[in-house]
Amino acid sequence: MALSSPSFFCGLATLSNRNRRSHKFRCSTSVVTTNCCKQGEFQYVLTDYVSPNQFPASRTDRQSTILHIQDSSDLASALARHGDTLKVQDMNVILRYFGKLNRRPELRQVFEWMQQNQKINVASYSSYVKFMGKSLSCVDAVEMYRDIKDRSIKFNVSVCNAFLSSLIKNGKSESSLKLFTQMKRDGLVPDVFTYSTLLAGCAKVNGGYYKALELVQEMMSNGLEMDSVTYGSLLSVCASHKECNEAAKYFQKMKDEGHSPNVYHYSSLLNAYSADRNYEKAEALIEEMRSAGLVLNKVIYTTLLKVYVKGGLFEKSKELLKELEALGYAKDEMPFCLLMDGLAKSGHLLEAKSVFDEMMEKQVKTDGYSYSIMISAFCRRGLLEDAKKLASEFEEKYDKYDIVILNAMLSAYCRAGKMENVMSMMKKMDDSAISPDWNTFNILIRYFCKEKLYLLAYRTMEDMHSKGHQPEEGLCSSLIYHLGKTGAHSEAFSVYNMLRYSKRTISNALHENILHILIAGRLLKDAYVVVKDNAGFISQPAIKKFSVNFMRSGNVNLINDVMNAMHSSGHKIDQELFDLAIARYIAKPEKKELLLWLLKWMPVKGYAIDSSTRNLILKNSHLFGHQLIAESLSKHLVMSKR
Known part of the structure; x- marks a missing residue:
């Protein structure tokens, strides 16, 4: 059987x-x-028969399976063979194991298996997003969040916090605020950690201080109280946006509410004082820390050094730098760079070079930042040979070039008008496989404009735009003007569109400026788009100039569209434009339907043709049909008698 x-x-x-x-x-x-x-x-x-209900895997067996999967050289096969015997919490153990080891390919593989096999929970998402860190792009993070089907997971506060934190760590604070708004709309109830996370992101966005205040107000309206973490984030925002007085106020408020400030809070307040160059308050704060029994660490000493440097207290800065060295806090270049940069920008170039030489003698670890500071300083003073010598020394010593150094050299050559050297630096960037940054493009475009190489400036701006960098409006406006003057009308319109689609608010005057350029270049279809989208920002004389030109030589198929768009924008169409339009239609009898549409449209909108135009139409009525013309003109006669 x-x-x-x-x-x-x-x-x-x-x-x-x-x-x-x-x-x-x-x-x-x-x-x-x-x-x-x-x-x-x-x-x-029957040895391969299993009864899951009667014989569930024991804890010991599951632990053994977890170790087997973690150690497997073929992760996919191990998951396929043994994954079903594990619980969600077991899979989370494996997930965290690979995460802690920064083995992101395996981390992703395990997480995707968990998704496919529906062995996933809140902790799975939170752990995965946390451990992926900057490897999880903004687009991927948002897409992953939106793809979560289980609402109990999607709107769990821990999961939401993980995604928001991921965006902020990737420098996408604006995106995190937008996602937060969507999360709340869909059902998220944020907690204190949510607000602390978002507050931290406000330190890095334009207008971040005011966004932070809105978040604090919202948080308190939701019945949540500020804790030491949220206060720390808020202090950091104040420091980043140079709100020194506000930082001091919140610091005191935090203490009044019974929260004991830690080193992080003091460091943020010190940063605020450095922005304000208030060394007296900074020193008082240091004494307060000592009285509170807090140990001054490297961050505190370095921040105090920044206060002294920004305040121009270079003797105090030098003394503090020696103290940092004695404490072992000056093993890298940052403290030296703070002093060097301050000295150089204050005109004390020789003293800055002396600090640099001292640093080199002591063989302080450097990533090239110190070289960048000195090369930039030499370039600003026009000491190009000294800058070149130092740049060559850096290249020889470290067998690499740094984008900051290259930009400094490039800027110096551009200011000096040395085209050969500019091209040489650009070639060096290519040879070194160094991608130009926003600053590189900005330097080059300004230089090419200065040399009246406007088409070269345009091509550079195209490259800049294709790399995802947004040009400044002032630079764009200048280039648009010069391209228009030299007859490069379509290129000027291209630059206008780069700016227009950059999601920035651009000045109203720019719309009218580009309109005049397009009219001059007879790019009337493009001019129509500008007028249709921005009529409210363009003067009536400019619109009249455009409409007359369009009626005379624009695309005849768009004449009625232009008429309708002008009327809809509030522009009163005069008889001259109707005469020009009708004359165009009479010259092209095959456009009969367009003429009849215009004649029908005019009375509806309160317009009527004059007697001379009526006579012209009647004279040519055999081309369009006597009966149709008679019916259309009768309505105009009634309108003209009103």
């Missing part, structure tokens, strides 16, 4: 009822006959 036969399963059912248990069997062998089984061997035939 075969195991696959009905009678066999009936026998199993009888046995099952007798033992008052229900078993679900799974077998890797499709057919086994009892004839091949001797007494006592049947138990071995």
